[in-house]
Amino acid sequence: MGTFNIVVLPGDGIGPEVAAAGVSALKVIGEVYGHTFNFDEKRIGGIAIDTDNNPYPEDTDKACRAADAVILGAVGGPKWDLGKQRPEQGLLAVRKAMGLFANLRPMDVKASQVHRSPLKREVVEGADMLIVRELTGGLYFGKQTRTETTATDECVYTVAEVERVARVAFEAARKRRNKVTSVDKANVIETSRLWRETVIRLHKEEYSDVELEHALVDSMAMHLVTRPTSFDVVVTENMFGDILSDLASVLPGSIGLLGSASLGATGQGLYEPIHGSAPDIAGKDLANPIGTLKSVAMLLRFSLNLLTEADALDAAIDAVVEKGVLTRDLGGTASGSQVSAAINAQIRESA
Amino acid sequence: MGTFNIVVLPGDGIGPEVAAAGVSALKVIGEVYGHTFNFDEKRIGGIAIDTDNNPYPEDTDKACRAADAVILGAVGGPKWDLGKQRPEQGLLAVRKAMGLFANLRPMDVKASQVHRSPLKREVVEGADMLIVRELTGGLYFGKQTRTETTATDECVYTVAEVERVARVAFEAARKRRNKVTSVDKANVIETSRLWRETVIRLHKEEYSDVELEHALVDSMAMHLVTRPTSFDVVVTENMFGDILSDLASVLPGSIGLLGSASLGATGQGLYEPIHGSAPDIAGKDLANPIGTLKSVAMLLRFSLNLLTEADALDAAIDAVVEKGVLTRDLGGTASGSQVSAAINAQIRESA
């Protein structure tokens, strides 16, 4: 019987539709399991540029820092592509402000969707991995300089930054199949050498029960496509993680089913689907809410420690997918709100 | 009737075997078409660490700078993995010394090999792209610093560096399907903003006849897997190119068929297969020589301007592959030297 403060950042494009599905699932879970969720809706991204001339307004910042957890829809759209302020700056700002250093991107292949994968069934079937991406360091937040003829980005990592995200990966592996693949480019860059040394030391000191392997980022891009089933937990730095987690996300053939969690040191987290703002289908009730609902399941699990509720939501999602209540992106004809309603009904039914 | 000075860097593992196949093809082409090739064999990589305590010895450097073109086998192996000096340093050093700023990685899907692709036939069939990777800038050659707790890599690009490699991409596109996809992370890093601005300006000023599109590196990793047939020429910076070119190379299902060219401003170039040193099969005459021979065809074309000879070699390779004279990696039973001999015979026959 808890009371939880959830900040909702609908954002742009289909963001409001999918965020609404997340809120409605939490309301049902609140009713069924006896929790109180207080929702506070705030602006971020393009819409915040329009209203506040700032992709991450101050009251949004204040609310996010104070929240138990944040649900984000999506940010961005062609409307703001040429502006001086960009919606993505809101996303980077909230990550930094909340100290969300670990981005968790689970991906698994659903038997009923494997025919949609670009990979051959025999290559991809059974793939089930968690990519842990460092989210507040590296090239993303290094010093940038620019003259008329030259641009510079600085990539910095400290031992402490590597250690805390590697710890998240090792802990996650212990609850999964006990294997971590650490990805770097230690044969070329200095930050990767520090990365590898730190992971090796931490493994030796505290996680020697977990199987650890190292892969170079270029090889890893190949392995993800040729043998995705070899991996359990994959951990890497910010830019490599950006690339590899998006690469991994298309392998199951159903990007609309994938969610993400971005976690800080205090249990606070931000939860968002991995798809973008899809302006072309916004406002038409076509968007698949499941990526957001998978994210909300992680919110229940990681930020609120409501494990039964998290499992119930995951199970409800799976049941509705198996029943074939699917949006267009998965070959179905259901609207987004029909899928959302079906999942809510399933939660009540199974409780 | 030319005379050409070719430096051969066999390197490690299967490097000597595949480099030998390249040399023998050039000898046949010399006989058939009346050219003289002078070969000068030099050390690089692990073997050079063993003999000279330097992965890129001075006499190798002198010879490479003076050559018309360089053939490289492969570098690296577990023997040198833990040493202070690393074989790859030889590779980075020769790129820098020869000013090889443009790495060309063509990939196409052979009908007879498409069943080996990890991708579904309908996704990958017909894919035919050229990745142009900037090779002497970015994180690879930036300042690196290290303290006990912190590591830093600097990523630097100048307008001139971007322009010259973009020019290579636009010129190549004009000889292909007239489309360039420029890949960056302009929504986050400064070097990518300079990259994009420079590509846009050059396109407007000199190449507006070529179709130009921009993609973010994370999206591009997805597109390469979901719609590889959409791309013609892809151009990007060093680290992104390292990742994306390796990713693209596994799509055709036959990494042993792919070569690469690394070009400088003067027509000089270094040519190497894209596979590694494969120490596990070294010395057994199992290595597929075709990646090297495809590279030698580019050597004839780009560094020596021998277009007829380049086409003849490419055609001989295709003919032998179609005949099914294949090494184990392609499901055949031929030895590397049998494949090499078959291609040489085909060159003589078709002349």
Ligand SMILES: CC(C)[C@H](C(=O)O)[C@@H](O)C(=O)O
């Ligand atoms: C929008 C962009 C800044 C962001 C990133 O690169 O981190 C996105 O690609 C992501 O992965 O969440």
Ligand SMILES: CC(C)[C@H](C(=O)O)[C@@H](O)C(=O)O
């Ligand atoms: C061996 C390594 C330094 C090299 C690179 O990263 O450039 C290799 O991966 C390549 O692509 O040629």
